[in-house]
Amino acid sequence: MSTIPIKGTYDFSKIEEKWRTHWQKNKVYKTIGPGEDGFIEGKPKCYILDMFPYPSGAGLHIGHPKGYIASDIYSRYKRMQGFNVLHPMGFDSFGLPAEQYAIEHNVHPAIITEENIDSIRSQLQFLGLSFDWDREIATSREDFYRWSQWIFTQLFDCYFDTDDIWQDGQGRAIHGRAKKIEDLELKFAEGKSYTEADRKILGEFADTSWGALKTADQKAVLNNYRLAYQQEVVVNWCPGLGTVLANEEVTNDGRSERGDFRVYRKPLKQWIMRITDYAARLLEDLDAPLEDRNGSPFALDWPEPIKIMQRNWIGQSFGAEVRFDIIDPMDGEIAGQLPVFTTRPDTLFGATFMVIAPQHPLIDSQKTSYLVPDEWPTNALDGWRGQEPRLDIREAIRKYIDTAATEVAVDQDKKEKTGIFCGIYARNPVNGEEIPIFVADYVSMDYGSGAIMAVPAHDERDHAFALAYGLKIVSVVEGDGQRDDQCYSGSGIAINSPVIGDSAFAINGLKSKEAKNKIIAELTETGLGKEAVHYKLRDWIFSRQRYWGEPFPLATHSEGYSITLDPPVVLPAMDDFRPETSDDPSRPVSPPLHRAGSEWATIEVDGETYQRELNVMPQWAGSCWYFLRFIDPLNSDVFCDKAKEGYFMPVDLYIGGAEHAVLHLLYARFWHKVLYDLDHISTPEPFKKLFNQGMITADAFQDERGVYIDIREVEFRDEVPYERGTDKKLTKSTGKMGKRYKNGLPPEEIGAEFGVDTLRLYEMYMGPLEASAPWSMEGIRGMQRFLQRVWRNFVDQDRLVKIGEGIEPELDKKLHQTIEKVTAHIEGLRFNTAIAALIELNNELVSLDKVPEAIARPFLQLLAPLAPHIAEEIWELADFAGEGVGMQEWPVSDPQKLVEDRVVLPIQVNGKVRDKIEVALSMNEDEIKELVLTLDSVKKHVADVGQIKRFILVPGKIVNIVV
RNA sequence: GCGAAAGUGGCGGAAUUGGUAUACGCGCUAGAUUUAGGAUCUAGUGCCCGAAAGGGCUUGGGGGUUCGAGUCCCCCCUUUCGCACCA
Incomplete structure (x- = not known):
């Protein structure tokens, strides 16, 4: 088990430590946007985004970073192709998971959240992921959530004008758009008539002109139009959690997804998002030709199943x-x-x-x-x-x-x-x-x-x-x-x-x-x-009776209407942040902010007294727009600078789990469209290409009581699992990796034993990125062997590089075929086959005393995005020029060298392969036919030439003789 | 019930437009090297019959189209995921 570092062997832990530190210290992956020092005008951009994690206390297991590794490989590859890559990471740190964790561990969420962020950040850095950490955000930090609140005020202060039919740059007619609420007030003042719903609210004042209405009545009418409005609705009340839940947070048998408490129906005044107004546009834009305000056309390149789920959810x-x-x-x-x-x-x-x-x-x-x-x-x-x-x-x-x-x-x-x-x-x-x-x-x-x-x-x-x-x-x-x-x-x-x-x-x-x-x-x-x-789509209930969330930037007048407050509305520090839970569904609802005291809750504006809103926003709020903040994370004047936004948006590649197929993606699209309508941003859709990575599954073991046993405590005797050191037989099941099942391994543990580059390669090599595949401790050794073989091919026992001159034409051809394949496969996010191509090329190098430089350089370049630490180390040892292999230009294959002049042609008789011949590609059908008919293997099945009904030649592919 | 995805060796998986099924890796077998190895190298490895030469079969099952089907069409089975009284 002990790894005695023999001189010159592949010492991954030293190498990885070295480069990890180098990248962080020198901010090698810092992204420079428009208006910043060193920005190169005209350099094409590529925005590569991961769905950001919530900072769980359990930390990451090896299943989590699958998508992050993929996006990292793609980012490194795009950088080498000359793109200005934006590849940021942050934390979805408000919401139930953080709060529940704080409750369980009896620590204030504000403290535990930052602690968890620190430990997850270092886990991510351990994996050699090339994020620009200067752009880190967390949704629970004031300098972030003040802008979530600001966006809420935008939604509050606008309405959807259904009658406005307008055209985008593509000339497509779009029905309806968000406009400032002042426009609507003006229309009413100019004599716009009330709708039935308005009249109902106005009651005896239904025939009073707008100007003659009291403020409270005007506001009550406007509430019928605002994209963020208040209404008493029947909600899913979960007394066990002390909060209202969205339909999708309630399981089929009427229990809360988190905590498994009973859920009841209860009428409650809630803040609601009028997402239904956008139903038609959200549906249409899944397939429409889009255009950003710079005139660049694009369309959503999303997996069809996700589009179908969104269509079904909207349910036109x-x-x-x-x-x-x-x-x-x-x-x-x-x-x-x-x-x-x-x-x-x-x-x-x-x-x-x-x-x-x-x-x-x-x-x-x-x-x-x-x-x-x-x-x-x-x-x-x-x-x-x-x-x-x-x-x-x-x-x-x-x-x-x-x-x-x-x-x-x-x-x-x-x-x-x-x-x-x-x-x-x-x-x-x-x-x-x-x-x-x-x-x-x-x-x-x-x-x-x-x-x-x-x-x-x-x-x-x-x-x-x-x-x-x-x-x-x-x-x-x-x-x-x-x-x-x-x-x-x-x-x-x-x-x-x-x-x-x-x-x-x-x-x-x-x-x-x-x-x-x-x-x-x-x-x-x-x-x-x-x-x-x-539409099946319902309006989106936006209030949560919790503590750990964005406070609404709202206050309510004694006459019942609400006004917006200037963000930030800071979440008050409270020792007791717990929600009031009970078993009694009829108990009145009282959010934790109630206990912040009247000093906080009461506020004076223009000489009038208002009560602050005591609900907070749901966890979705931050994730609806965080990708915009990454573009300009430190801006204290606006949520995102317009020039920077116009440069980096839309997100070119968004990688994350399919569990967000509907809600997160739909909510984010909705907010994005509102911000677009109000001319705060330049693209009608946020995410151009979406990719859902599959899970890493793992065996889990339970004893006879059904208790999960940590996989490290399992040993096999004659292929039967036992709890280590006991006679307890265990039952095996396969599924999700997770804390619950005690089958998740921390990346540091695997990294220490096999190396981070090996871990990265193995996770990508397990199968197609979109598929789920089972973790295998045997399988990962194959990738370790590959990297060891790479090391030995390039570096000798004395840690001297084995790089030579010259190149055999056959090997040169193989190289260019490999460049071709690896490029196409990485571009298509098919990393498993990209790695297979590199293994093949590497296997060709084993028998050589020295690797020709003409192979060594492009090989290391191709390897660099996948296994960056080892590639950098060998590049440095070889003393190749430049600021490291990751900064080199991506190799391009020479089409001349890809051309095959001879080809092996399988010969079929009646569809069965009987022989193979190697022929020059230039041979014509008659020549080939003549040659084929002389073959013994063919004569055996074709008694005489007269029997031949058809002779089929697919040039360069196959010969089939039908008798 | 509705919708979607998938089913290929002992295992993970590969296979532009229909054109050599099983690339690559794991595991396994044999040999080499080594004090040793969960190290390394070489060769082999879909299944069945056969001493061999050779032959037959094979991409969940059954039909079909085609000179040729993992790939296209029809029917069925299994698994996973999503939705679920949506009028």
């Missing part, structure tokens, strides 16, 4: 909004209208009932729209009365609503449909038929209008409900594979619908698509509905 669907008249059960008059969204307007004639969500205002007894009669209508079937048919109707509905409301946020596997009749009927606009309205929890308030028209013959859910409640099923579409007793949700031909002459909605006999168009046209004509587009 086309259809129609149809308004059904509601009939007041008391007097039979039309009491209002119930708008529904449907993707199948062609099935309107099959709508036999309607369903509304439990939160729908029609059945909210507190609202004026409440229409539930005081008795069960006589024509209501018994089965329509729900679980407790004896209850009177209002009581029964109230009970049903209550149950639905308190139920765990997401209810899985709840296939059987429940619901109850509301006692109210609606009139189908296309045929005047009166149909009952049910309330059921399979319809949710936050999609569409919270109400649906139910077409049991052609919708699975409606079908199930109709069967359970004995409702009419009318088939109106006839299509392939349809069965009488089942619902048919495909398209086909309209049936059981009016024929021409009977109705304006005559669609009988039309194909589904035509029927849709006709219905939509007619609905629009008659004012009963219109074409509509809906």
Whole structure:
């Protein structure tokens, strides 16, 4: 085990230590941007970004840096190609993980976060990653989060003008853009009319002109437009964590992803981001030809599966909004209208009932729209009365609503449909038929209008409900594979619908698509509905009831409206930063900043008293824009200098895990577009090329109680795993590397045993970067052997380089083929095959006494991005000129030397390889045919020439004789 | 249920537009060198039959297109990931 350093052997730890120190001390990888000393005008840039880590207390294991190694190789390669590479690193240090860790270890997050950052930074430096550490940022530092707060004020002080259709440099028409809220105020002052939502808020002042409104009422209207707005919404309240969670932070069985506590639905006033306004643009720009403000075109080069996930998440669907008249059960008059969204307007004639969500205002007894009669209508079937048919109707509905409301946020596997009749009927606009309205929890308030028209013959859910409640099923579409007793949700031909002459909605006999168009046209004509587009995407709840996050730069007036405060709003130092947790979902919500005291919470602005906002922002806030701060991290005047931003953006390569496929990437794109609309930045999208690296998986071992045993405590006897020194047999499983599974190894441990260059190479050699692959302690030795062989090929026992003159033409050809391959493979992020090509070339060098200089230089250059320490060391020993191999120009292959003049041609008979011949590439078909037919191996299978049906020659590739 | 990705030796994996399947590495076998080696070097290594020459088979399974299929088309199986009453 002991490595006695024999003179001249490859002493990786000394070499790596030496170069690591050299790079850091001399700031070799410092990036110089526009306006800074030494900036070279006209030098092309390349912005290579990693998804920054949160500074966990556990530190990094060897699985973490896979993506960082990849981006480092690419960065070093691009530098050698003459690019001004920006390759920064920072820390996502606000948020739950840091706070939870602080709570567990009873240390203040402000302290533990910086400690963790220090240790992770040194881990990253140990790996020889070429970050420019002068640009380090951390989202929890005041000089960073003041700008997160500033961006929030931008979102607060703007609105999305849907009516503005504008053109980008490509001439593409874009619908809607963010504008300053003052523009909207001006429009109102000039007489812009209020929307229905505005009027609702204004109540008795709905007809008052803008100028005559009180400030509070004006602000209340503006809240309807701001991209960051406040609203009481039903949220996922997790008393166990003492905070609200985003939908995506809640698991399928209604528990918190972090901590595994129960989550409840609770109405709460929250700050929300109006991301839905950007749904169409976020969707469109995934594939659109884009252009930055310097006129350079680009398009998103993202993995298709990630684009698909984003498309699904945004969930655009086309259809129609149809308004059904509601009939007041008391007097039979039309009491209002119930708008529904449907993707199948062609099935309107099959709508036999309607369903509304439990939160729908029609059945909210507190609202004026409440229409539930005081008795069960006589024509209501018994089965329509729900679980407790004896209850009177209002009581029964109230009970049903209550149950639905308190139920765990997401209810899985709840296939059987429940619901109850509301006692109210609606009139189908296309045929005047009166149909009952049910309330059921399979319809949710936050999609569409919270109400649906139910077409049991052609919708699975409606079908199930109709069967359970004995409702009419009318088939109106006839299509392939349809069965009488089942619902048919495909398209086909309209049936059981009016024929021409009977109705304006005559669609009988039309194909589904035509029927849709006709219905939509007619609905629009008659004012009963219109074409509509809906999105699954919801607005983004932005408040967290925690301590360790950005405070909102907001304060609230006693009349209820909020104003922005100038950042920074410094997070108050608090000894007790813990959230108030409990098991009781009904306890009032009180964020930790409550305890900062009224001295902090109360603030005076222009002689008026305001209360500071006590929620903080979610962890996403910092990661929505951190890549912009890297460009200009020390600027204290603006979040990012415009000239620098214009030079470095967009990010050319963004490497990170696929777990951020939707949320982080969608949120960051959203903020970016707002900043773009407000002309703070120059690109409509932040990340040009995205790449998701795969995981490194590892075996994990559990004892019979299911307790994980540290992999270092596992030993194998006859291939059976045991806990070291005991008779305890263990069971093996394979999966994610992590602290939980006790199967993660720290990079320092592997680096000390095998060397950092070896570790880097092995992680890249394990397979394609995007794939997951299992760690193997045997496999890594192969890479160590490779580097040892490189060392021995170049350096002798006395630590003298073995570099010579001259070069064999065959080896020269091999060199140029290798340059060609390595360049293409690194460019395509296929490092595994790049390394394989280098191994092949290196194996050719083993038999030589001296490596020709004409090979040595380019070989070390090709190796430098992958294994930088050893490459630098040999380059220095060889006394090659320049400031190190990493500063050399990337080698270029000579196309002349790549040309093959002779080629081995496989000879097939009936598709089976029977022989191989080496021929000059210049030989023509007749010559080859003549030659091939003289071969014994061919004669054996081709009795006589007359049998040959076809003679196929693919020049330079293959010969196939068909007999 | 919907959507996506993947399935190649004992193992990790390679293979532009269909054109020598198994590059490269691990492991294994034999030999060399060495006091020793988890060092190094050389040779071999997909599977089956065969002493050999040689032959047959092989990219999850089954069909198809083609002179020729890991690659294209259809059906099925398995694994992983994402979404999930979205009207």
